Amino acid sequence: MNKFLLTFKDSKIEKDYQENKLNTLQKPIFYWLLVMSFTLNLLKVILDYTYYTVNNQSWMNVGFVILVILELFLACYKKQYIKYALIISNLSAGLLQINFDESNTFPQEYYSYGSYYAMLSVVVYFMTDFPYSVFQVFIHLSMKIFFTTIKSHRIDMLGIILGLITNVFLVLTLYICDWNSRRQFLLNLREVRWEESLPFIIKKPFYLFTYKDKNMSFQVNRAYNQDFFPYYNQEDCCGCNFRQFLRKCKVENNNLEIYLFDKRNEKLDFDLVYQNKTHKFDIRVCAIGLDQINYLIILEKLKLLTTSYIPKQTNLRQKIFQIKKTQIKYQHQKHFLLGVFSMFLYNNKEITSINLVDVLQKFSSRYFIISKSKIHIVYSDRSIYQLITYKHQLIIYLIQLFDCLINNQADPHSGIKLLLNQGLYAIRLKIYLTNRLKFQEQYKDNFFIQEIERNILSEEIDERLEISFLKKVRSAETSI
Known part of the structure; x- marks a missing residue:
């Protein structure tokens, strides 16, 4: 990974990361921002022409309504343009600093509106990649200094220094968060590839599963040669066969499902032997992982019971x-x-x-x-x-x-x-x-x-x- 631009050197991994970020973060937030921006700006235009008696420069709000419509068509045409639409919306929001009627706005309202817009800008910073975030931070800082100087007719050195310092901290925070986000994506990718490689590593029948608190049940993540396990039925799904197996195996006078449920917060590593009329199964059960515990059940050995059951x-x-x-x-x-x-x-x-x-x-x-x-x-x-x-x-x-x-x-x-x-x-x-x-x-x-x-x-x-x-x-x- 490039330490300055924070991009993966592998183009395929970078593409997968961008698609994941687009679907899980950028797309839902983008549509919510469009709805909010369209509603508020349209409401502002209506109030200016029906309620207020002064001119509140509603032409800018009309421009934002048109921009929202254009961005919506752009996003529907090609989803990859959503991140650029977010950047354009965020930069154009900087113009709201001059969209106030000083004779009809109280000082506290200036402060409140400025804080709200700043929070929305930070949300977009975190949704875009680090280079684009730095670009937006620089443009917004320049716009604030410029508009403040023009409106106040003086250069506020204290405000400029404070703006530079806060933006340096903001850029550092964005860098660390984007770095950690990409590292987490790599860890998740490695975990997925590790699960895909399990059949080649273990080379034995196994179930890899986790406990889901929401459903209060165990869910199979991956299975390999599950037909070797007892009580397998080809007409049932993988999860049904797995749960049937858990409920039939006994551990300490309980079935394996109840035993694992009671020990779900503990590190487990034990062997058990299950035997039916047909076969003897040597099974290994272990817990792996740190943040989210995964369980692995491996069928170590399968023996057909012939000698002990053959009648004399x-x-x-x-x-x-x-x-x-x-x-x-x-x-x-x-x-x-x-x-x-x-x-x-x-x-x-x-x-x-x-x-x-x-x-x-x-x-x-x-x-x-x-x-x-x-x-x-x-x-x-x-x-x-x-x-x-x-x-x-x-x-x-x-x-x-x-x-x-x-x-x-x-x-x-x-x-x-x-x-x-x-x-x-x-x-x-x-x-x-x-x-x-x-x-x-x-x-x-x-x-x-x-x-x-x-x-x-x-x-x-x-x-x-x-x-x-x-x-x-x-x-x-x-x-x-």
């Missing part, structure tokens, strides 16, 4: 023998036993590419032969429903799922409708079934479904009977 072979055999001993009333339950024996391949973590439409159609035709129940599969383009998943577990899961569907079909001739929808990270299977409650009960009680779904689904089945198949499953130890 002996327990699995017991489940199978119990099923064999039960009375088999339906023919399709014999087919179900094939899926049960397939559970011996549960530890086979072979990941392959599978077309979900092809698999569903095979199961549909097979179960139609067994139960005479029609299963309609609705989809758009067969090629887009591709999964990279655990082959054996997907087949076992579908065997159990179709078995639950057939068992809970109220009318075999009515058929079952399955609707496939393409998502960002998952393929959603919507089930249309009349006997929903009974199906949900049997689904949740199914031992094999509960063991498998955490590996191939992005989330548990919801009340709408919508199943979300992960497009690409993660390995047991995921490197983030």
Whole structure:
């Protein structure tokens, strides 16, 4: 930054600074000044011609009304000219020193009006850049000395010295304020660029957020790979997924949202471990920043829970023998036993590419032969429903799922409708079934479904009977 002119050496940064200053400061103040100037000058003209009996030189006020109209058209034509319009208005306001009728104005009114105009001039000084502010200060000082000398017919050395000293202090103050304003802009710019660089620095899924006192809630500033966090739903917005995550994670017998709210004025830096049926999440929470505290939640490590949840072979055999001993009333339950024996391949973590439409159609035709129940599969383009998943577990899961569907079909001739929808990270299977409650009960009680779904689904089945198949499953130890 140039230390004398106070301009950034980088032309792009200077342009961004000018645009920010124009939109946040110059434009709103400019329009308010136009309204005030137009109203007061028009009122002065009306009073001169209707109320006062003396000539108060209203020609100058008429000139100001015309100037306001011209500046308004100029600002509407090109917003960049607003700062020049402010300078012209401020300089022309110096002429008001001679727009008084001495025979109709009291000395105290001179003092009051002079103070008001001085305050308005200072407002414009701070809104314009430092070189333009110095130019206006110099012109105004020259105009005041000149008009005072002409009107009083003498040179007031004390007034001139006082004017020079006060203007030196004013210029120094303007310099410091403009310098600090530009420094603050650079700090804000660095903070924004730092936030943009976080994905390249951290290289792990994270949430960067702040607490908003106005809304009394946490607001996400930036997120990276948020789909790795628990309870992520691609149909929800970033903020909804974030708040859901905060409310589900527990810290010291409170959810994470309440804990952070209670500690919002403290510097935080701690680790927590969150675990659901599917994964184990190692999470880091820390507070950064000085003036405004930002919070950073980093997903340090994600581990797929396979070994601790895989049923032992002996327990699995017991489940199978119990099923064999039960009375088999339906023919399709014999087919179900094939899926049960397939559970011996549960530890086979072979990941392959599978077309979900092809698999569903095979199961549909097979179960139609067994139960005479029609299963309609609705989809758009067969090629887009591709999964990279655990082959054996997907087949076992579908065997159990179709078995639950057939068992809970109220009318075999009515058929079952399955609707496939393409998502960002998952393929959603919507089930249309009349006997929903009974199906949900049997689904949740199914031992094999509960063991498998955490590996191939992005989330548990919801009340709408919508199943979300992960497009690409993660390995047991995921490197983030």
